[in-house]
Amino acid sequence: MNKDIKDIKHDFNHDIHELETSKNKLLNVDKKNKKISNLNILNIKNSILSEAVLDVMIQLGVMKIKIQDLLQIIPGTILYLNKLNYDILDIFINDVLIAQGELVKLKDRYGIRVIKIFKSRH
Known part of the structure; x- marks a missing residue:
């Protein structure tokens, strides 16, 4: 049973990492300064965010x-x-x-x- 929980936790952490990576690509995050450097309007227009x-x-x-x-x-x-x-x-x-x-x-x-x-x- 512990193995199942570890697998679920690993999958969850992997999904969180993928979401964070996608968000950073979409927003073009400057990792050194930890801020949005150039908001990529083109990506937002073509993403689900444009419907927000x-x-x-x-x-x-x-x-x-x-x-x-x-x-x-x-x-x-x-x-x-x-x-x-x-x-x-x-x-x-x-x-x-x-x-x-x-x-x-x-x-x-x-x-x-x-x-x-x-x-x-x-």
């Missing part, structure tokens, strides 16, 4: 509020945000700031025109 769904959030601004003030909010209350310039909006994917853009109106809807893409975390 990510949350995109456009942030107009933020504010902090005391609970006592929060409890007093009624319809018509104005909440003051931290940004003065609303021309530049932050664009997040899965809570990571990846770009900035400007608000545009398209007929009866709004959109964001991307004006800056960040290459590293901000």
